[in-house]
Amino acid sequence: MTLLAPNTDLWFLNTRVSIAVPASAGSDGLSVIHHHAPFGDSPPLHIHDTEDEVFHLLSGRIRFTMGDRIVSAQAGQTLIAPKGVAHSYFVDSPEGAQWMTVTTPGDFEALVREVARPATSAGLPAPHGPPSEAEAAALTEACARHGIRLVGAPMAPASAV
Numbered sequence: 306m307t308l309l310a311p312n313t314d315l316w317f318l319n320t321r322v323s324i325a326v327p328a329s330a331g332s333d334g335l336s337v338i339h340h341h342a343p344f345g346d347s348p349p350l351h352i353h354d355t356e357d358e359v360f361h362l363l364s365g366r367i368r369f370t371m372g373d374r375i376v377s378a379q380a381g382q383t384l385i386a387p388k389g390v391a392h393s394y395f396v397d398s399p400e401g402a403q404w405m406t407v408t409t410p411g412d413f414e415a416l417v418r419e420v421a422r423p424a425t426s427a428g429l430p431a432p433h434g435p436p437s438e439a440e441a442a443a444l445t446e447a448c449a450r451h452g453i454r455l456v457g458a459p460m461a462p463a464s465a466v
Contacts, residue, residue, distance in 0.1 A: 328411025365402025
């Protein structure tokens with residue numbers, strides 16, 4: 306058994322993440338990442354080509370779209386977004402949400418490490434509106450390098466659906 310050293314917090318898009326178990330820690334590339342996101346956070350609809358993504362909610366409420374299904378989840382619940390299935394989420398709780406993601410062989414973690422920047426203060430990063438054309442192109446290219454395809458827009462608030 307190996308006790309892992311605390312990892313530096315990162316700002317990944319509009320979220321704060323901490324890599325609790327890096328893919329390099331074991332032989333199978335298992336990665337566990339802690340996420341903290343604000344109300345309204347939603348990444349583009351995307352597909353992981355190489356890994357399932359497991360979400361375990363620690364606090365808050367999140368609405369997920371997976372394929373043609375929409376699922377609402379709250380603290381204590383666990384969901385899986387199978388590889389090859391388009392998915393996204395929308396943080397519905399006003400206080401934001403926290404969750405853990407588990408993936409293997411570490412492609413998502415590699416994307417996070419490439420795109421994120423060191424957190425320079427406590428809490429979440431300053432809100433950043435929609436990405437510029439150049440930022441969107443850079444994110445699309447980074448995702449492609451890590452087996453992730455962006456295939457649609459972020460989710461809308463429930464009241465706009």
